[in-house]
Amino acid sequence: MSDYPEVSFEDRMSTVDFRVSDRAHIEVDSDVCRSCTTRECVHACPANLFVPTDDGVILFNYEQCFECGTCYLLCNKEGAITWTYPDGGEGVTFRKG
Incomplete structure (x- = not known):
């Protein structure tokens, strides 16, 4: 039995509020990703924001990113993912429920 109440998704x-910036805080280098066979970013992203295409490219939809850094930490291809913080006042904001 958990001490925490069950909360729906x-x-x-x-x-959660997303203040979407005009500038993506994560960029994916498609040329590097084409040679990737494991696709860690696709499988590990808790928000399912990495989308592989038929031609080997991986698209990233930064608009609802939790900024957890999982993709950046797990990616095993040098330079495939460039991660920076969103501009001030933009990005994800967690509010008390």
Whole structure:
């Protein structure tokens, strides 16, 4: 038995605001990604924001990124992912539920 109440995904997400910047804080180098066979970023992203295409490219939808850094930490290809913090006042904000 857990000490925490069960909370639905929808209720959890209702406490998250995304202030989308015009500048992507994560960029993916498609040329590097084409040679990747493991696709760690696709499998590990908790928000499912990495999308592989039929031609080997990986697209990244930064608009609802939690900024956890998992993709950057797990990617095993030098230079495939460039991660920076979003501009001030932009990005993800967690509110008390």
